[in-house]
Amino acid sequence: xxxxxxxxxxxxxxxxxxxxxxxxxxxxxxxxxxxxxxxxxxxxxxxxxxxxxxxxxxxxxxxxxxxxxxxxxxxxxxxxxxxxxxxxxxxxxxxxxxxxxxxxxxxxxxxxxxxxxxxxxxxxxxxxxxxxxxxxxxxxxxxxxxxxxxxxxxxxxxxxxxxxxxxxxxxxxxxxxxxxxxxxxxxxxxxxxxxxxxxxxxxxxxxxxxxxxxxxxxxxxxxxxxxxxxxxxxxxxxxxxxxxxxxxxxxxxxxxxxxxxxxxxxxxxxxxxxxxxxxxxxxxxxxxxxxxxxxxxxxxxxxxxxxxxxxxxxxxxxxxxxxxxxxxxxxxxxxxxxxxxxxxxxxxxxxxxxxxxxxxxxxxxxxxxxxxxxxxxxxxxxxxxxxxxxxxxxxxxxxxxxxxxxxxxxxxxxxxxx
Numbered sequence: 001x002x003x004x005x006x007x008x009x010x011x012x013x014x015x016x017x018x019x020x021x022x023x024x025x026x027x028x029x030x031x032x033x034x035x036x037x038x039x040x041x042x043x044x045x046x047x048x049x050x051x052x053x054x055x056x057x058x059x060x061x062x063x064x065x066x067x068x069x070x071x072x073x074x075x076x077x078x079x080x081x082x083x084x085x086x087x088x089x090x091x092x093x094x095x096x097x098x099x100x101x102x103x104x105x106x107x108x109x110x111x112x113x114x115x116x117x118x119x120x121x122x123x124x125x126x127x128x129x130x131x132x133x134x135x136x137x138x139x140x141x142x143x144x145x146x147x148x149x150x151x152x153x154x155x156x157x158x159x160x161x162x163x164x165x166x167x168x169x170x171x172x173x174x175x176x177x178x179x180x181x182x183x184x185x186x187x188x189x190x191x192x193x194x195x196x197x198x199x200x201x202x203x204x205x206x207x208x209x210x211x212x213x214x215x216x217x218x219x220x221x222x223x224x225x226x227x228x229x230x231x232x233x234x235x236x237x238x239x240x241x242x243x244x245x246x247x248x249x250x251x252x253x254x255x256x257x258x259x260x261x262x263x264x265x266x267x268x269x270x271x272x273x274x275x276x277x278x279x280x281x282x283x284x285x286x287x288x289x290x291x292x293x294x295x296x297x298x299x300x301x302x303x304x305x306x307x308x309x310x311x312x313x314x315x316x317x318x319x320x321x322x323x324x325x326x327x328x329x330x331x332x333x334x335x336x337x338x339x340x341x342x343x344x345x346x347x348x349x350x351x352x353x354x355x356x357x358x359x360x361x362x363x364x365x366x367x368x369x370x371x372x373x374x375x376x377x378x379x380x381x382x383x384x385x386x387x388x389x390x391x392x393x394x395x396x397x398x399x400x401x402x403x404x405x406x407x408x409x410x411x412x413x414x415x416x417x418x
Contacts, residue, residue: 006029006031007026007029007030007056008026008028008029008056008057009056010024010055010056011055011056011058011059012055012059013053013055013059014053014059014323014326016321016322016323017053020049021049021051021052021053021320022052022053022054022055023048023049023052023053023054023062024054024055024056025044025048025052025054025056025062026054026056026057026403027054027056027057027062027306027329027403027404027405028056028057028403028404029056029403030403033401033402033403033407034400034401034402034403035401036401037304037333037401037403037407038269038301038302038333038337038407041331041333041334041337041407042337042345042346044064044331044334045064045334045337045338045339045345048062048064049064050063050064050065050067050068050318050338051063051064051065051068051317051318051320052064058327059326060326060327060328060329061311061320061322061326061327061328061329062328062329062331063328063329063330063331063335064331064334064335064338065334065335065338065340066335066336066338066340066341066342066358067318067338067340067341068317068318068335069330069331069332069334069335069358069362070335070358070362071317071318072309072317072328072330073307073330073358073361073362073363073365073366074362074363074364075363076112076113076116076363076364076365077312077313078311078312078313078315078317079309079310079311079312079328079330080112080309080310080311080312081109081110081111081112081116081307081309081310081365082110082111082112082310083110083308083310085312086111086112086115089105101208102208102211102246102249103204103207103208104207104208104210104211104246104249104250104252104253105207105250105253106207106250106253106254106257107119107247107250107251107254108120108123108254109254109258109365113364116364116365117364118238118239119238119250119251120364120368122233122236122237122238122243123233123251123368124368125232125236126229126232126233127368127369127371127372128371129371132371132372132375133375135170135174136375136379138170138173139166139170139375139376139379140379140382140383142166142169142170143166143379143380143383143384144383144387146161146162146165146166147162147383147384147387147388148387149161150162150388151387151388151389151418152418154415154416154417154418155394155413155414155415155416156413156414157411157412157413157414158267158268158271158412158413158414159264159268159409159410159411159412162267162271162380162384163264163265163267163268163271163409163412164186164264165182166264166267166376166380167259167263167264167267167376168182168185168186168259168260168264169182170372170376171255171259171260171263171372172185173228174228174229175217175228175229175230175252175255175256175259176217176221176226176228176229176230176231177214177217177230178217181213184213185213185256185260186260186261188206188209188210188213188256190261207253210252210253210256210257211249211252211253214249214252214253214256215245215249217230218230218245218248218249218252219245221234222234222245222248229255230248230252233247233248233251234248258368258369259369261406261408262304262305262369262373262406263369263372263373263376263377265304265406265407265408265409266299266302266304266373266377267376267377267380268408268409268412269298269302269304269409270295270298270299270302270377270380270381271380271384271412271414272393272399272409272412273298273301273302273348274381274384274385274391275391275392275393275412275414276392276393277348278390278392280294280348280350281385281390281391282390283350284381284385285385285386288382288385288386290350291378291381291382291385292374292378293350293351294350294381295374295377295378295381296356296357297348297349297350297352298348298377299336299357299359299360299377300336300342300352300357300359301336301337301345301346301348302333303332303333303335303336303337303357303358303359304332304333304359304406304407304408305332305333305359305361305405305406305407306329306330306331306332306333306404306405306406306407307329307330307332307361307365307405308327308328308329308330308405309327309328309329309330310325310326310327310328311323311324311325311326311327311328312324330361332358332359332361333407335358336357336358336359341355342354342355360373388416389416389417389418390416390417391414391415391416392414392415392416393412393413393414393415394413394414394415396413397411397413398413399411399412399413
């Protein structure tokens with residue numbers, strides 16, 4: 001259970017929420033998540049119902065079991081990615097004054113099929129394995145440069161020294177965005193992901209800020225194409241028509257928000273495990289060919305994203321009554337630790353055989369950037385183990401974490417002997 005002195009105020013329980021599916025848990029402020037997130041996730045898997053309603057953060061459903069998450073992720077008619085229905089949102093926007101600043105939309109992630117597919121298809125080529133493999137050498141070169149800077153120090157705060165600059169610089173280079181405003185970019189993304197029920201006006205303002213930051217680059221790439229994602233997107237068509245500046249702003253806010261946080265958190269969780277597990281470090285140093293298998297098992301064991309959904313209609317879902325308009329969180333970290341799906345789920349076994357993880361979600365909204373994430377994680381582990389002596393956690397400065405839609409590492413201090 002959660003600590004009432006630190007968590008959000010409790011909402012009233014709806015009449016259809018029975019005792020059997022009620023469990024008090026705060027996705028954003030739970031002390032256990034902040035102390036040791038995946039230890040707390042295992043505790044939830046063992047103690048909480050596979051689907052439960054929590055009164056925290058306005059009240060919402062939590063989908064814990066693997067089956068619940070997998071089925072909900074694929075059932076877009078019941079669990080919508082449109083937090084406000086598309087038609088309703090368009091009606092609201094149509095009522096705005098003609099001279100009001102445009103509000104960009106994070107397409108296609110905030111759309112349901114079939115409209116979702118029309119906007120997703122152009123992005124698939126941009127993030128294809130062929131495209132990502134073509135930049136693998138440049139990712140490796142950047143990783144080596146960043147790691148070599150910290151090696152002589154004998155210590156580092158890994159998140160700020162390596163986990164943030166590596167994937168963020170890779171992504172901004174791919175987009176063709178300038179690197180000098182990196183702290184400003186990260187601050188906007190962190191603010192956007194920090195609330196379960198963001199103030200709509202503030203959320204729209206942040207999206208407008210992101211679009212404003214990108215606009216000059218978008219227009220420059222339209223007029224003077226280069227070898228980057230933005231230039232590529234100017235060349236594609238959406239449902240048979242050329243892309244517009246509005247389309248590029250919509251894509252831009254999606255890529256900006258999705259690309260500047262998640263991979264760095266995957267690196268944080270993975271390197272924390274390596275720092276705690278000298279035997280695993282030794283094995284991977286001796287057998288680097290196992291690193292790609294280790295990457296997949298670490299992703300399963302330390303899954304960290306929690307996508308939100310809107311219940312789109314009254315329904316009975318796996319025996320649980322839900323009402324239209326309620327919110328449901330796909331708690332993927334728990335789904336990948338479900339003992340019904342993975343034997344001994346809490347054991348990290350880089351030779352594990354069996355079903356694939358769903359760290360990148362499932363269904364039509366499965367992560368477009370999964371190929372890029374895998375390459376970045378593999379390269380990071382390869383270069384870190386090749387260039388850095390055996391490292392461990394700094395006992396004097398323990399890791400710090402946060403909850404939310406991305407269960408993340410705030411601070412990870414490492415030490416080693418040169």
